[in-house]
Amino acid sequence: MTSIICPHCQGYSTFSVVYVDGNRRVVDQGREVRDGASRCNNPDCMRVIGGLIGQNQRDVIEWWPKQVGGKDFPDVPEHIASTADEAHKCLSIGAHRGAIALARAVVEATAKANDITKGMLDKKIDELAKKGVISEAMKEAAHEIRFAGNEVAHADLAEDPITAEDADEVLQLMDAILTRVYQEPAQVERVRTRRQERRGE
Known part of the structure; x- marks a missing residue:
């Protein structure tokens, strides 16, 4: 051995x-x-x-693989965080299509976690923005993830290969959405709580 x-x-x-x-x-x-x-x-x-x-x-x-690299999302609900982590692991071992498909799943799960369950993913993304969960810029990012996921699911992959750069950029957009929706609000709340504790509020 x-x-x-x-x-x-x-x-x-x-x-x-x-x-x-x-x-x-x-x-x-x-x-x-x-x-x-x-x-x-x-x-x-x-x-x-x-x-x-x-x-x-x-x-x-x-x-x-020599190394399998995931990513930690401490303030994201566990079922979404584990899927995003798995997307990064896919990227680290060159499973680019898998990474993109999982990023799309993360966007859909984020919509469902915010009680948006009806309609196709494009409608769910628009509703996320309408409810103020994501900004207009983040809405466009989410749609690009959706488009990439659709390409993986339906395109002729022999003619339209998915590169490492493609997958990496999609995952960067996914990370940005998770940061805006979950991690930044949690960080603000921690800072606020510590400030209030210092002031005895």
């Missing part, structure tokens, strides 16, 4: 090989390897990574 830093749980863990491809190949320095998959032995993780498996079919020679 091989011990490495798990890209999922960030713990130093042993990995057990769970799959080995039957085809052998030779990489640098003449090493014979096979494509395969290994599982993290941390009982709180147990996630799988891909990689190159050594000749003895037990050692992980190379692995991917």
